[in-house]
Amino acid sequence: MFPMTGGLLLAISPKLHGLVVACTDTSGEEWSYDLDDELQDLSCFLEAGSRSFVQRNTPYPGPPIIREESSFEELSAIILLSRKYGSSHLYHAAVAWLECQFTPDAAGFNMRTPPGFLETGAIGVLNLARTINHSSLLAGAIFACCRLSVDDLTNGYTREDRGKETLQLEDIVRVRLTRDRLLGACIVSATCVYRSEPDPTCRRAKCRDSLDRIRQTTVDALRAIRPSQPMRFPILEGGALEHTDAGLCEACAQMVKGREREAKEEIWGLLPCIVDEVVPGWAGQCPKHCTAFSASGSLPDSDFEDLEYCNMDRPVHDWMRYRRTCQ
Numbered sequence: 001m002f003p004m005t006g007g008l009l010l011a012i013s014p015k016l017h018g019l020v021v022a023c024t025d026t027s028g029e030e031w032s033y034d035l036d037d038e039l040q041d042l043s044c045f046l047e048a049g050s051r052s053f054v055q056r057n058t059p060y061p062g063p064p065i066i067r068e069e070s071s072f073e074e075l076s077a078i079i080l081l082s083r084k085y086g087s088s089h090l091y092h093a094a095v096a097w098l099e100c101q102f103t104p105d106a107a108g109f110n111m112r113t114p115p116g117f118l119e120t121g122a123i124g125v126l127n128l129a130r131t132i133n134h135s136s137l138l139a140g141a142i143f144a145c146c147r148l149s150v151d152d153l154t155n156g157y158t159r160e161d162r163g164k165e166t167l168q169l170e171d172i173v174r175v176r177l178t179r180d181r182l183l184g185a186c187i188v189s190a191t192c193v194y195r196s197e198p199d200p201t202c203r204r205a206k207c208r209d210s211l212d213r214i215r216q217t218t219v220d221a222l223r224a225i226r227p228s229q230p231m232r233f234p235i236l237e238g239g240a241l242e243h244t245d246a247g248l249c250e251a252c253a254q255m256v257k258g259r260e261r262e263a264k265e266e267i268w269g270l271l272p273c274i275v276d277e278v279v280p281g282w283a284g285q286c287p288k289h290c291t292a293f294s295a296s297g298s299l300p301d302s303d304f305e306d307l308e309y310c311n312m313d314r315p316v317h318d319w320m321r322y323r324r325t326c327q
Helices: 006-012 014-022 039-057 072-085 088-102 121-132 135-146 150-155 169-193 205-223 250-275 291-296 321-326
Strands: none
Touching (some): 072 121, 088 135, 121 135
């Protein structure tokens, strides 16, 4: 039982309030109504609604609507029951929280598993994104699933209630294809980013050798990855200069960091193409998958006349603009 005033219930969900009032004898001081929702899910939904009510009706900052340590089960319950009972403010707050956690950005794919989540919770997020048809969250969830081993991907995610979240076969295939494409993109990126061209101001011969070593080490490590291993993407999730003794002068180190940043931004722009999802508003350059680009009315190359033609369909995947400078 969830004791609650009529005013609080009305603030959380006018639809749920109306349902209770319509089906309950309101002549007494107390009302009661049985819902068919799972008890734990309903508890998460109503508690988030109560926190929202406090935020909107008190002069001091209240607790966040979505707790920092929220689990996947809690977010899923809030989103699905918000849809069911028409609580748009809770729905948007929960989806925004998930987007913040699971949508990489142009600054560098800095995606970390939220404190209350297991890493395999990304499988649940992908299923949830499919359910609510949220395209930008789909792209981020597919990327997060790419970081899992194949065993984790196929075995699924065990929920707190011991239920199982598993991906549909087509999403397993899509994640595997995306992982292979990202792996290829990282290999191409490493070849270009760590090419043996020191900064023009560099006067140290060993910087060229250091760049060769970094390139070879990074490419070899990527090629050695097996499907049974959890995947991490160098350059996208941290450059080589962050985890190796680079042996570069300051000028070369800054030059390489700039190359890494450019590679991240380019692959980020291609992410909808790589995961093969149409993402409205994505600031990419594909006329098929990034509708923000097609809406602008301009194309990067004059020979692109078909707006349904994806950049990834080209015979040679030109992963980065600056790749042309290192061929």
